[in-house]
Amino acid sequence: MRVDPRKVTVIYPGVEPHFRPVTDMATLDAVRSRYRLPPRFILHVGTLEPRKNLPRLIEAFHQFQVSSSKFQGKKPNLKLVLAGGKGWLYEGIFETVARFGLADAVHFPGFIDDADLPVLYSLADLFVYPSMYEGFGLPPLEAMACGTPVVASAASSLPEVVGDAGLLVPPTDVEALAGVMARALTDAALRAELRERGFAQARRFDWRASAERLVESYHLGKRELIP
Numbered sequence: 001m002r003v004d005p006r007k008v009t010v011i012y013p014g015v016e017p018h019f020r021p022v023t024d025m026a027t028l029d030a031v032r033s034r035y036r037l038p039p040r041f042i043l044h045v046g047t048l049e050p051r052k053n054l055p056r057l058i059e060a061f062h063q064f065q066v067s068s069s070k071f072q073g074k075k076p077n078l079k080l081v082l083a084g085g086k087g088w089l090y091e092g093i094f095e096t097v098a099r100f101g102l103a104d105a106v107h108f109p110g111f112i113d114d115a116d117l118p119v120l121y122s123l124a125d126l127f128v129y130p131s132m133y134e135g136f137g138l139p140p141l142e143a144m145a146c147g148t149p150v151v152a153s154a155a156s157s158l159p160e161v162v163g164d165a166g167l168l169v170p171p172t173d174v175e176a177l178a179g180v181m182a183r184a185l186t187d188a189a190l191r192a193e194l195r196e197r198g199f200a201q202a203r204r205f206d207w208r209a210s211a212e213r214l215v216e217s218y219h220l221g222k223r224e225l226i227p
Contacts, residue, residue, distance in 0.1 A: 009217040013136060014207030018115075019145040022122040031119040035109035038079040042181065043124035043148070045112065045139045046131070049087030053130045053153065055096040056174050057082075060130075062100040063178035064185075078185070083120060085111040121146035126184050129153065130171050137161045141205055144198030149184050149191050151177070165201035166194065 022028060031037070042061065046052050061080045068076045080102075082093070097106045112120055121127065127143035129152040137158050140150045150166035152158045159168055169180045184190065 009213070011210050011213045011217070012205050013138065014210050015138070015141050015145050015202050015205050016207075019118050019121070019142045019202070021147040022119045027119055028123060031116050032123060034116070035083075035112070035120070036107070037081060037109065037120075037123060038107065040077060040125050041079040041081045041107070041123070042126045042128055042185075043081050043083065043120065043143075044128055045083045045117065045120070045142075046129070047084050047087040048082065048090040048093055048108075050089050050092070051132045051134075053132050053171050054082060054093045056172065056177065057128060057130050058093070058096045058100065058102065058106060060174045060177035060181060061106070062102060063174065064181050065105070067178065067182065078125065080106045081109065081120075081124070082106060083109050083112045117142065118146050121148045124148050126151065126181065128177075128181060129158065130169070130177060131156065131158065132171050134158055134161075140166060141202050145202035147195050147199065149194040150198060151180050151184055163197075163201050165197035 044052070044054065044057060048054065058080065065076065065078075097103060121143045124143070125148075127140065127148045127150045129137065129140050129143075129150065131137065131153050133156045135157065137152075137156075140152050140158065140162050143150050144165055150162060152162045152166050152168055153171040154168035155171045162168060167180050167184055169176045171177075184194070
């Protein structure tokens with residue numbers, strides 16, 4: 001069935017206002033302690049399931065560790081935190097951790113309370129979201145709203161969500177993902193630029209604006225129905 005594009009209105013979801021940088025040290029320390037988070041880490045937030053592409057993220061993290069140790073003579077003091085509950089077919093994620101000997105470097109804090117998510121984003125050095133498919137993809141925007149640089153998949157809806165405020169990489173290219181992660185972690189000027197672009201991008205997704213757009217579309221449709 002073909003639909004006239006003029007009859008289609010796209011209305012984006014919004015980022016909740018509590019997603020903003022958290023700087024209070026007591027709050028940061030409390031959440032770090034509650035989830036036993038390492039001092040420095042790369043973060044992913046989402047259900048542990050195949051479409052999130054986490055085995056490739058784990059492999060890219062391993063490549064990043066190896067390349068950094070070759071350059072600096074030791075592995076970076078940086079962990080990978082995969083936050084979220086177990087979904088379906090999650091076993092391959094843990095098998096990948098074991099295959100690369102990363103049991104001490106990859107942390108699984110489980111489901112994160114929504115009130116703690118802004119703190120988690122604020123604590124992270126980098127947010128990585130290499131998903132194969134998303135209906136929309138709010139976590140990258142939430143991370144941006146909290147001032148965290150973002151690397152995301154150049155697939156599905158994510159390029160539209162992230163825009164030019166994050167670094168995009170093909171989801172199946174592990175080497176490219178490792179390289180982009182290294183760049184986002186080591187280039188201070190780039191990190192500052194991504195932070196400012198991220199704030200601006202996140203502000204585009206506002207619930208009030210979405211509601212106003214929805215009401216506007218209802219009124220438009222009503223006028224078209226009146227003969």
